[in-house]
Amino acid sequence: MGDGREAPLRTFLDSTFKGGANTNDWMNIIHAPTSGFGLRSASGPARRPSGDQRVFYRENGFLLARGLMPLSLLDQLRHRLRDLSHGVEEDTNDLETKIAAREEAEASARALKDALSQFIRVPTLLDWVEDFCGKDVLSLGAMLVRVLPTEEPTTSEGRLHQNGYFIPMEADDGRVVSVWSPLEGTTSAGGVVEALTVLPGSHRSPLLQHDLNGGEQSALISSPPKGVKSLALAVEPGDVIFLHPRLIHGSQPNRSSRVRTELVAHYASARTPFV
Template sequence: MRLTEEQKQSYRDKGYVMPLRLFSGEEALKVRQEIEDLERNHSAGSGTHDLNRLFRINGQVAIPLLAQIAQTPELLDAVEDLIGPDLMVWSCELFIKEAGTEKIVSWHQDLTYWGLGETDDEVTAWIAFSDVSREAGCMRFIPGSHKQRILPHRDTFDEGNLLSRGQEIAVEVNEDEAVFDVLKPGEMSLHHGRLFHASGPNHSGDRRIGMAIRYISPNVEHSADHNDYAMLVRGANRNRNWINFAPARHLFGENEMRLYNEILAAQAGTLSAGAEETVNLYDVQHTTT
């Protein structure tokens, strides 16, 4: 899957490109079934981490299915067209919004709390494994908003907001400009880390199931006082700013869980920096973006 010049220009101008067909409908259904098999058979997760937490935070470290999806060659081809041939996965997250939920996600920029700076060398792939319609609470984008710097955000800790801090951009967003990221099962979108985006409640009769994969170039430098972690999936990492690790081989394996805990401990301080209340980043229910 190589992007056309028109698609690459759309990403540069608007901050996103969508929809892109990654999997067939049958392939997407198979992945959905595997996800729901995990929910039925492994809801307790591993150790102190239940399955919701492992789905939500760095799933590629402990769940082989998510690591495999993140390495799909056609997906890597598209991401390479945007940020270059050396690719790392910073995180994989399953986002499941149950049918009938009123929970929302406020307008925000992803890069705000990740400690990765203002970089253009990050792109998020968001893959649909169910019908992600307006009614189901698909994402909305503000075209061109990625050309701004990271703006001030405020933490609301609103119980109706599914973000960890209820964070929202501290400026008024003109929602009349919003574009809906409607996706069919197996389709995906790619969006920039500074792009303004949000999502609404799921008023459909089905679960909204999606996966976000955060790809970065080894050129990205983070603000932490220690090396950060990423899974190398294409090319080479010549930057000593990163600790690279291999994709998960065993579901909740001993080595996988040891690494998972190591990464959580290293990243927790960065992800909760500046909050005036306790941020339960890893004590979460199913969440969405």
């Protein structure tokens, strides 16, 4: 975008998540489809956040919406991931086998990107996004990130950061929003996924300097606001967390034996100025 933010973002993602996939839906105005996943219905999730939920978001900088993401779409994303991980191995001297493996991997990657494009356009999700950004919603892309298991100690509380530091748009209160949703992963008692840490109210602070040159276990924000307690959010697949661009948050270390997969997307009003 000309301001050097994309390179730091890629560095952060590569050092933190060790792989994943994203979409090509960058800086495109998007609209909800008339068929497919997550169509609006009277029996589905609420069309918009309630008044109390809006107040909660303004005061805390995040909002948890239960069951907003269609489980059928999450199943499709899991299936696409399995296709990628169980493809034909290229460790062979046979040229035809190598070509087949590469073609299969490319087809699976395209299918995964298509599924991610559906994710950012889910009507029930866009209804809520429009409540934050307005009618002309600009996609800032989506990512499916994989958090590998680790037993390494960490003092960084899940690589705390602010999304607004990486987004080349003005991070004002009502024009930019990020969404986070678990695909599958570590489960605690009761089958609940605990993977995201937030610092409620930290969005009232300005954008802080981030150190992207440290190791994988180092803190991105060396001096977070004092007196703000962190909160680990318990979510289930299908739940969506909306994040203010200045909210300090981070993905918790994966202490399970399985890879944890998370969906992340960013949106803005088409009228939001670049910085």
